[in-house]
Amino acid sequence: MSSSPYQWRFQIRDLEEFSGVKAHTIRIWEKRYGLLRPDRTDTNIRTYGLEELKALLNVAYLNQHGKKISAIAKLSLTEREQLVREMSAVQKDLDGALNTLKMAMLSFDEALFDGTCARFRAKEGFRALVEKLFLPLLEHIGMLWQTNSICPSHEHFVSNLVRQKLCAEVDAIPPPAIGQGPLTVLYLPESEIHELGLLYVLYLLRASGKPTVYLGQSVPMDDLAQLAALTNGPLRYISFITAFPSAEHLPVYAKGLTNLLPMDRATIWFCGSQVGRAGDVRWPSGVHAFRHVRDLLAELDRITA
Numbered sequence: 001m002s003s004s005p006y007q008w009r010f011q012i013r014d015l016e017e018f019s020g021v022k023a024h025t026i027r028i029w030e031k032r033y034g035l036l037r038p039d040r041t042d043t044n045i046r047t048y049g050l051e052e053l054k055a056l057l058n059v060a061y062l063n064q065h066g067k068k069i070s071a072i073a074k075l076s077l078t079e080r081e082q083l084v085r086e087m088s089a090v091q092k093d094l095d096g097a098l099n100t101l102k103m104a105m106l107s108f109d110e111a112l113f114d115g116t117c118a119r120f121r122a123k124e125g126f127r128a129l130v131e132k133l134f135l136p137l138l139e140h141i142g143m144l145w146q147t148n149s150i151c152p153s154h155e156h157f158v159s160n161l162v163r164q165k166l167c168a169e170v171d172a173i174p175p176p177a178i179g180q181g182p183l184t185v186l187y188l189p190e191s192e193i194h195e196l197g198l199l200y201v202l203y204l205l206r207a208s209g210k211p212t213v214y215l216g217q218s219v220p221m222d223d224l225a226q227l228a229a230l231t232n233g234p235l236r237y238i239s240f241i242t243a244f245p246s247a248e249h250l251p252v253y254a255k256g257l258t259n260l261l262p263m264d265r266a267t268i269w270f271c272g273s274q275v276g277r278a279g280d281v282r283w284p285s286g287v288h289a290f291r292h293v294r295d296l297l298a299e300l301d302r303i304t305a
Helices: 012-019 023-033 050-064 069-073 077-090 094-107 110-124 126-146 152-171 196-207 221-229 250-260 273-278 293-304
Strands: 046-049 183-189 212-219 235-240 266-271 287-290
Touching: 012 023, 012 046, 012 050, 023 069, 046 050, 050 069, 050 077, 050 094, 094 110, 094 126, 094 152, 110 126, 110 152, 126 152, 126 196, 126 293, 152 196, 183 196, 183 221, 196 212, 196 235, 196 293, 212 221, 221 250, 250 266, 250 273, 250 287, 266 293, 273 287, 287 293
Parallel strands: 183 212, 183 235, 235 266, 266 287
Antiparallel strands: none
């Protein structure tokens, strides 16, 4: 047994969630073809290791792209991995791209990650890359990381690759001059460091020609008020609340923010997992809470159309 503080063991529902393969099908593949070799707990519950998860992702990818399970079962683990690489290099049907990114994460394979992203983007565009691949990938990672099923290094690996791509896209767009319409201020509260969603919103606003000020991580509330005092005209503050402040403290934070900002010309948008956990809160006037990033993106589309 590993001395790692992380489980490194998955139940079949975790494999189903991560791979998209139904638990019933996983059991058939396991029993009939020996594709997985789970351990069992004292109460006879199947548990699977990280290698079994990687193997399932490879099998699912090959099966989704026309390979029969009976043929896949005859291949060694190395042969399956090589075939996945070869198929992903020429694959025009990109339905398996998300699984390929998961495999790249589990193997810390930056070349596989970048190649998959480049092919998907060439066909679908950058926005589809973020919303159809990166968002679901990060949601799955977050689910497994929060249950201590995978090591945080997996999350850091993927998050930094995604961050690099977002920063490159933002940097390629010249910022519009301040004063050409309402100003959007993008920031994270003190102690909050999860900025991928915020960077993507920055990209969308820049791409639509909207003036922005990006303050980034861990911004004190007083700094937001000082910025407002130095500007004229309408202001929109956008923040993602992933960890801090917590859901129970978020309404108090929102109230404190509205007391500091000139709410006659300012609005505040909150999004993130803590917003979802806050439930049905009566937010102060001028505060708009989005429980899911897709809701915020839909509202962005409306104001940037």
